[in-house]
Every structure is written in structure tokens, then in C-alpha cells.
Amino acid sequence: MESADTEFKAPSQIGDRSTSDVVVRLRTQEGRDEWLYCHSHILVDKCKYFADRLSENWPTCQILDSRNCVEVYCQESDFDYHVNVLRLLYVVTDGSVDDMWCGVRNAVGILRVAVVLDCPQIVAACFNYLEAVPWEEGEEEEILRIIPSMGVQAEPVLARLQPVNPSAIRGLFLSAIRFATSSPLSHLKDLKSTAQEQLEYMITEDDDGPILTTDDEIKSEVKECVKILFTGFSNLLEAMLCDHIHSNSEEEKLQLFKSHLSDLLWACQILTKMEIMREFVGSWVDASDKIVKVIQQERSTAEMVETKYKVIEVASKVLETIGYGTVILPTTKRLHMLKVWLPFVRVTKPLVDSLTANDEDTVEFKIDGELWQSLESTFVSIVLALPSMDQAEILSEWLENEHIKYPDLTEAFEVWCYRSKVAKRRLTLYGGSLV
Incomplete structure (x- = not known):
């Protein structure tokens, strides 16, 4: 009859000198x-490298103690990973192991060594772990550097990094x-802001190409969505003009108005990148x-100055597309835009400047330092594209205005003077006639 010690043999443990029959010397x-x-039966059963080293076929197997001591040379950076692999040989069963990885980087390091030593159960356990847990960006770079060369077994890990099917991209967009x-x-x-940022990122070409190709179907859907957005904004304008929002306080109305403006400013960015600004401009x-009427009927407060600034941000995008010919409008509409927005901008800029100068640390909205200069250049471009008589009207009003410093139309004035002076001679020279 077998003894109890034989029936209930305690499991081997790494580092147990009393039962160890082989030493792994890491150098x-x-x-x-x-x-x-270590224990040869575990090393041989779970690691092909040690199975070969401890077999009769290994060249040095007949040397004294060669089968009792296996020397393994490794890089200093991989030393701890070799130790971990040896420890895991004692606990990994059927390609799984409890939480012993201590993070993604450690698992990648262990995987790299386990592949070299040919430990299939540990390799499988590493892949299972890496496939199931989130990665930080640096860890992701390490995975991309190591994993792709490891064949079919690595495919589940790399699945989250594979290019997405175009139809799935379109659906998400x-x-x-x-x-x-x-x-x-x-x-x-906050959720909308995130969605807007990612949509813009999806169609932006930087070091990498855009995720989405904006074909006619995509452009049509975007235009329709922005049209609905603008319809909501228009309805709010009507309600504010007629004072129909009795259920909302003045502050709530202003917040809703600002939210619409933020959405419209973002829409300008998207439409400009997709080259479909025409409907929005119209x-x-x-x-x-x-x-302008809505914004001018509200009380002048710091929050109202912020709202006026947001209005100018959107208006500047529209004026820019007009001024540089991205969207072509008839003369009457271009002249109308100047007559609406020139007075509004020249009155609003001192308010913004005063607010930021007096209390710069407490101003909650972000000021674009290049906005005013860009807007000034846009106004000059629009003025210079008008018939000379209309230019004269705009420039006369500018010279008589108390806010003559901004926008500064000096460049337009100089060009108008030159053109007017040489107009008769030039037209005659090239066979034209004066009306």
C-alpha cells in the first residue's frame, strides 16, 4: 500500500533547494x-528551450553537471523578464494565469522572452492578457514594435489597431x-464638444491622411445637418426678437444663444475643410x-461682450469666404455685409479690449490674437472688390467715423485713390470707355 506522501505529493515550488534537481543560472x-x-519536469514540460537543453541530444549533456545547471545569457533589460518567465512556468495552466502580469509593459517583456524560450502556455497567457486590457499610448507603441512579427497568434491583440472598414467609419461619422x-x-x-473635436480630426489631413473620404453623399448629409442646426438658430433669433421665450430667464436665453454660436463656429470649421460653405454663407x-438686432437689444454686461465676440468669430469666417472668393456673392449682398458688420465690429472691438485690459485674469472666454488683424484684411479685400462708387461710399463713412483706427481701411483708400486717378487713362489705353 502506497504511503500518504506518495498519494499527496506537494507541488513543486521554484527556489525550493530540497526538491530542486536543476539550477538555471541567469547571467x-x-x-x-x-x-x-528549479525542477526539470516543469521546465521540460512547459518550455521547449529547457527541454532541449536538458535532453540527451544536447551537445554538452555528458559534461559533469551540465544537466544539473543550465546557463542562460540575456540582456540586462530582459533579466527580470527571464526571472518572471521561470516563475510563471510554475503557475500557468492551459494558457491562463491569475493576475500576475503587473501591467502591460511587463506582459510585453515577458511575452518577448517567452517566445524566445518557446514557452507556449506563457505566450498564450500573455496574448490573452494583452488582448483584454486597455493600453496607454507608450505601451501601444511597444506592442506595435514587438507583436506584429509573432504571427497568427498576435492577431486578436492587433485587432483593435487594424484599419476600420470604410462602411463602419461612414456609419460612425x-x-x-x-x-x-x-x-x-x-x-x-461636454459630449457634444468631444464629438465635434473628433469629427474635425477625422477629416483633417496632418501627418496621416484623413480617416474619412468626404464624397458627395457625406457632404450632402453634413450640409443637411448644418442646415437643421442653423434653422434652430434662426428660430431662436425670431423668438428673441419677439420675446416669446417667457419661460426662460434672460440669462438662460443668452446661454442658449451662445451655445448655438459655438456650434455654428465649429460648423464653419467643418464646412471649410469640406469646401461646402456656400449654403451656410447664404x-x-x-x-x-x-x-445684430438681437445682440444689440440686450443689456451691456461682461457676458454680453463675450457673446458679441462669439458673433464676430462666426461672422469673420463668413466674411473671409466672401472676401477671398471662396464663395461668390453678388455686389448687393457683399455691400450689405459690409454695412452690417463694419459698424458692429468697430464698436465691439473697444468693448472686448477694455474688458481684457481691465480684468484679463478673470475673462473666461479665449481671445484669438490674430482675429482682429485677419478680419481687418478681410474687410479691405471686400471693399476693394466693390465698384469704385461703392468703395467711395464705404471709405467716406470710415473717414468720418470716430472709430477710424479699427478697422483701418488705409490700404483700400490708397488703392482707390490710385485707381480713380489713372482710371480714364487706363481705360482709354486699353480701348475701354467710361460710363
């Missing part, structure tokens, strides 16, 4: 040297654009009188 060129007391252009709701503000031109 580095830097002189690091560590002896680990369309869902996001509909959400990003939905009615402004305060409790969804809608803004038609609504310009109402926008």
Missing part, C-alpha cells in the same frame, strides 16, 4: 548572476455629425440683420 554581460533552483449638430443642451455640452448673410 548578463554586465556581470549580473543569479541562480534559480454620420452618427457623430447628427449628434454634434443636435439642439444645444447644457447637460450634453444663411448667415440672410440672418445678419436679425443677429
